[in-house]
Amino acid sequence: MTTLRELLNVDYPVIQAPMAGVQDSALTIAVSKAGGLGSLPCAMLTGEKIREEIANIRAATDRPFNLNFFCHTQPPEDPEKEAAWRQSLQPYYQELRLEMNEDAGGPGRRPFDEQTADLVAELKPAVVSFHFGLPAPDLVAHIKSNGVKVLASATTVAEALWLEERGADAIIAQGLEAGGHRGHFLSDDLGLHMGIFALLPRITSRVKLPVIAAGGIASSEGVKAAIQLGATAAQVGTAYLLCTEAKTSAIHRAALQSQQASHTEITNVFSGRPARGIDNRLIREQGPISLRVPDFPNAAAALAPLRSEAEKLGKGDFSPLWAGQNTMGCEEISAGEMTLRLAGFE
CATH class of the missing domain: 3.20.20.70 (Aldolase class I)
Known part of the structure; x- marks a missing residue:
C-alpha cells in the first residue's frame, strides 16, 4: 500500500x-x-x-x-426561486428589525x-x-x-x-x-x-x-x-475546530462544547447544497432539506444579514455550525x- x-x-x-x-x-x-x-x-x-x-x-x-x-457548476439565475426563498426568510428579518437588501450577501x-x-x-x-x-x-x-x-x-x-x-x-x-x-x-x-x-x-x-x-x-x-x-x-x-489556530467563532466553539453538538443534520438551507452541521433554529424551521432553497451557492446571500445580526446578539440561529457526527476529539x-x-x- x-x-x-x-x-x-x-x-x-x-x-x-x-x-x-x-x-x-x-x-x-x-x-x-x-x-x-x-x-x-x-x-x-x-x-x-x-x-x-x-x-x-x-x-x-x-x-x-x-x-x-x-x-x-454555477447555476443559472432563478428569480422566482430566489424571491420565494427571501419571502420565507422575511419573518426573521422582521424579528431582528432588519430591512431586506437584495444586493446584500457574504463572499461567494x-x-x-x-x-x-x-x-x-x-x-x-x-x-x-x-x-x-x-x-x-x-x-x-x-x-x-x-x-x-x-x-x-x-x-x-x-x-x-x-x-x-x-x-x-x-x-x-x-x-x-x-x-x-x-x-x-x-x-x-x-x-x-x-x-x-x-x-x-x-x-x-x-x-x-x-x-x-x-x-x-x-x-x-x-x-x-x-x-x-x-x-x-x-x-x-x-477535531481541529477548537484548536488555537482555528478561526472558529465563539458561537461555533460554544456549540461544539455543548450537548447541542450531539445532534447534527445534513441540510441544504445554508448554501443550497447538502452539508452536515450542528442542529439549530434555521435547520429545524426551514429544513433540514428544503425545496425552496436556491441552488448552490446562491442560498447564502439572503442569510448573511440574519447571521450577522443574530451573532451580534450571541445567537447561532442562522449560522452554519459545520461539524461531523463525532465531536469527541x-x-x-x-x-x-x-x-x-x-x-x-x-
Whole structure:
C-alpha cells in the first residue's frame, strides 16, 4: 500500500480537512509543521488572497500543503426561486428589525476555472484537492504537468471510479459522518451515501489509487482503523475546530462544547447544497432539506444579514455550525499537538 510519505512527502498519515469560514493559513501551517498535510480552503478566496496566504505558509514552513477548490457548476439565475426563498426568510428579518437588501450577501464560492488553474500552475503547491468532482480534463492536465498532485472527494464507488479515470492521484472517500459539504457530484441521492467504514473497503477493492478516509475520524484509533481497512491516510476536520489556530467563532466553539453538538443534520438551507452541521433554529424551521432553497451557492446571500445580526446578539440561529457526527476529539489545544495525537503520539 502506498504511504502518505511516498505519495506526498508527509511524515504522518493525517490530512487536515479544508474548512472554509473557520480557518486561514495559520491552521495549515501548524498541521504541516507538525508532519501532517495542512490544507487551505480557497473557493471563497480571491487570487490575491490565495497568493497572500501561500506567502504566509512558505514563510513559516517548507513542508507540503494542500490547496482546496470547488468544482461546482454555477447555476443559472432563478428569480422566482430566489424571491420565494427571501419571502420565507422575511419573518426573521422582521424579528431582528432588519430591512431586506437584495444586493446584500457574504463572499461567494467560485468554481475552479482556467484563471485559477494558471495561478496554481504558477504557485506550484505540492497538492491540490477538489470537492464536487474534477475540473475540465485540460485544467487537470495543466495542473499535473507542473508536478502538483491531485486529490478529489468521492461519496460512492461510482464517483471513485470516475475520479480514477479522469486523472486523480488519490481519492478521498467521504463517509456520511463527515462535517461540512457533501462531496457528491454524480447523483443527488443521499440514500446512496454510507458511513466511512462501510464505504472505505468498497472503494479500495475497486480502484488502484491510494484512498484517504474521511468522516467521523477524530482519534489515533480512528486513523489506525482506517489504515487497517486499506486507507493510505485519514482526513480529519471536526477535531481541529477548537484548536488555537482555528478561526472558529465563539458561537461555533460554544456549540461544539455543548450537548447541542450531539445532534447534527445534513441540510441544504445554508448554501443550497447538502452539508452536515450542528442542529439549530434555521435547520429545524426551514429544513433540514428544503425545496425552496436556491441552488448552490446562491442560498447564502439572503442569510448573511440574519447571521450577522443574530451573532451580534450571541445567537447561532442562522449560522452554519459545520461539524461531523463525532465531536469527541475536539480540544482547545494547538493544531500541531492535535496532529501528533491523531498520528498516535499522545
